[in-house]
Amino acid sequence: MAEPEELMQQLRSKATELLLREEYKESINAYSHFITLCQDQLHKHHEKPDPNNVLKLQKSLCLALSNRAEARCRLREFGAALEDCDEALKIESTHFKTLLCKGKILMNLNRYSMALDCFRTAHLDPQVCNGGSESLNGYLERCKKMEFLSRTGAFDLSDWVLSRFHGKPPELAEYVGQVQIRRSEISGRGLFAAKNIDAGTLLFVSKAIAIERSILGGEELGENAQLNMWKNFIDEVTNLASKCPRTHDLLATLCSGEGENDLEIPDMSLFRSESESSCGISVEKLDRKRILSILDVNSLVENAVAATVLGKNSEYYGIGLWVLACFINHSCVPNARRLHVGDYVLVHASRDVKAGEEITFAYFDVLSPLGERKEMSRRWGFGCGCKRCEFEEGIFSRQEVREIEIGLERGMDTGGTVFRLEEGMRRWMVRGKEKGYLRASFWAAFSEAYGSEKSVKKWSRRIPPVDSVLDSIMEAVGSDERVLKILLDRMKKSGGSGGVVEMEKALKLGRGLYGKAMKKQAMKTLVDLVHEHAIN
Numbered sequence: 451m452a453e454p455e456e457l458m459q460q461l462r463s464k465a466t467e468l469l470l471r472e473e474y475k476e477s478i479n480a481y482s483h484f485i486t487l488c489q490d491q492l493h494k495h496h497e498k499p500d501p502n503n504v505l506k507l508q509k510s511l512c513l514a515l516s517n518r519a520e521a522r523c524r525l526r527e528f529g530a531a532l533e534d535c536d537e538a539l540k541i542e543s544t545h546f547k548t549l550l551c552k553g554k555i556l557m558n559l560n561r562y563s564m565a566l567d568c569f570r571t572a573h574l575d576p577q578v579c580n581g582g583s584e585s586l587n588g589y590l591e592r593c594k595k596m597e598f599l600s601r602t603g604a605f606d607l608s609d610w611v612l613s614r615f616h617g618k619p620p621e622l623a624e625y626v627g628q629v630q631i632r633r634s635e636i637s638g639r640g641l642f643a644a645k646n647i648d649a650g651t652l653l654f655v656s657k658a659i660a661i662e663r664s665i666l667g668g669e670e671l672g673e674n675a676q677l678n679m680w681k682n683f684i685d686e687v688t689n690l691a692s693k694c695p696r697t698h699d700l701l702a703t704l705c706s707g708e709g710e711n712d713l714e715i716p717d718m719s720l721f722r723s724e725s726e727s728s729c730g731i732s733v734e735k736l737d738r739k740r741i742l743s744i745l746d747v748n749s750l751v752e753n754a755v756a757a758t759v760l761g762k763n764s765e766y767y768g769i770g771l772w773v774l775a776c777f778i779n780h781s782c783v784p785n786a787r788r789l790h791v792g793d794y795v796l797v798h799a800s801r802d803v804k805a806g807e808e809i810t811f812a813y814f815d816v817l818s819p820l821g822e823r824k825e826m827s828r829r830w831g832f833g834c835g836c837k838r839c840e841f842e843e844g845i846f847s848r849q850e851v852r853e854i855e856i857g858l859e860r861g862m863d864t865g866g867t868v869f870r871l872e873e874g875m876r877r878w879m880v881r882g883k884e885k886g887y888l889r890a891s892f893w894a895a896f897s898e899a900y901g902s903e904k905s906v907k908k909w910s911r912r913i914p915p916v917d918s919v920l921d922s923i924m925e926a927v928g929s930d931e932r933v934l935k936i937l938l939d940r941m942k943k944s945g946g947s948g949g950v951v952e953m954e955k956a957l958k959l960g961r962g963l964y965g966k967a968m969k970k971q972a973m974k975t976l977v978d979l980v981h982e983h984a985i986n
């Protein structure tokens with residue numbers, strides 16, 4: 451046997467063995483060596499053609515490229531893996547193994563319809579009849595489902611919720627609904643509703659670029675453990691950005707805390723599932739320092755106050771990056787909430803939103819007074835200038851409001867506090883939504899006063915009915931678990947499940963909290979879980 455051929459034989463066996471042993475890096479090296487030799491041989495044949503040998507070499511090259519793509523795919527080096535697949539398909543356009551691998555890569559990149567094309571072409575291969583069909587059919591079916599979901603946003607979590615999160619979470623896919631990125635009056639860019647949207651409507655579903663999770667030991671996660679998580683998280687994102695051009699370019703669209711108002715408005719197509727691997731704009735290469743700043747400004751904690759994590763217990767803490775969610779600014783009168791399911795975030799309207807209105811999250815607890823919110827937004831690195839903060843600046847500077855705050859700190863009767871505040875609002879001519887703002891700011895007093903039987907009895911003639919208070923808070927700050935809990939407690943105390951009107955109200959709150967991805971029966975189960983304190 452001629453020497454190069456022998457070497458090639460050895461390299462091929464070694465590369466295959468390493469691939470089977472899941473030693474992907476080493477396998478890639480061996481395949482790369484083999485591929486170079488193969489290409490050299492083919493080049494030589496170009497000058498002195500020997501059709502039989504050329505065919506054999508081309509077959510070997512195609513298979514080697516396909517296997518290297520598989521190894522690269524396992525290491526999540528999707529960009530390079532796709533290039534290998536395309537090279538292999540240039541040699542043999544219907545190569546079964548390559549089409550299967552390319553389909554899997556495209557699914558990982560959320561390019562479902564292109565993945566579907568690959569699986570459909572692979573289906574035409576005669577190999578399908580020789581045992582390859584089972585896994586292919588599995589991928590084909592999964593991909594069809596994901597393509598449909600990403601196009602329609604028809605997610606339904608009902609069965610999983612009804613089984614109280616037993617079993618695997620339902621399959622999700624990335625989806626972008628009626629939203630647009632535009633210049634924001636709040637700060638930099640923001641996400642906006644492209645049409646009128648009612649409470650509970652899904653705005654988008656996004657898969658995390660990366661997530662780092664930990665189980666809480668005791669009450670909290672220790673400082674060291676937190677630092678460690680943070681470091682691992684930055685390492686993972688940096689590594690992914692270096693391997694995947696699309697991830698890199700998506701990260702490059704995010705703000706790093708500087709020059710926010712001069713940042714470009716990215717095209718929405720970049721966030722749709724079928725977008726190209728790279729966004730095509732020339733961006734400066736991100737270094738670790740810049741990635742760190744980007745993560746600092748944009749990462750989200752899964753179990754934050756304005757989020758619900760389904761299917762996990764409360765002993766759990768996770769930090770992650772969901773790109774489209776990074777364009778949502780904060781408001782103390784937010785209109786959107788997020789639901790975490792596996793590695794996906796589902797963002798929905800938490801109350802009715804008008805076309806052109808900015809979509810906003812609560813970055814921190816908005817059921818707290820102005821001073822506390824100011825402190826929390828300072829920690830985030832900005833001063834919030836939303837309309838509620840603007841209105842409350844005037845109100846909180848009043849001597850009477852200061853006295854109420856001090857009274858509360860000193861343990862003043864909460865029913866009395868509510869009474870004083872409601873009286874004050876009448877005198878200061880506070881009307882409509884603004885009443886909801888102030889009630890939300892004094893939530894601690896309102897929840898205690900309306901949550902205690904004794905207090906309700908003592909003050910019921912002098913303070914407004916709980917329903918109108920809860921309605922106004924919900925209208926101001928959207929749905930919140932704590933508001934729902936008070937409503938459910940009242941329904942229970944008034945005997946059983948309460949009236950139809952109250953149940954409808956609870957379900958409406960539920961839709962604002964968890965979105966419409968659940969049928970009525972599943973929403974009832976969720977609402978029950980809230981009452982049993984089993985969520986968050």
Ligand SMILES: C[S@@+](CC[C@H](N)C(=O)[O-])C[C@H]1O[C@@H](n2cnc3c(N)ncnc32)[C@H](O)[C@@H]1O
Binds near residue numbers: 775835836
């Ligand atoms: C996740 S980004 C939001 C999108 C950002 N505006 C952009 O253009 O990329 C978070 C940053 O937006 C700004 N921001 C968000 N909400 C704000 C608010 N209510 N007031 C002032 N700045 C805000 C802050 O600079 C914050 O660090």
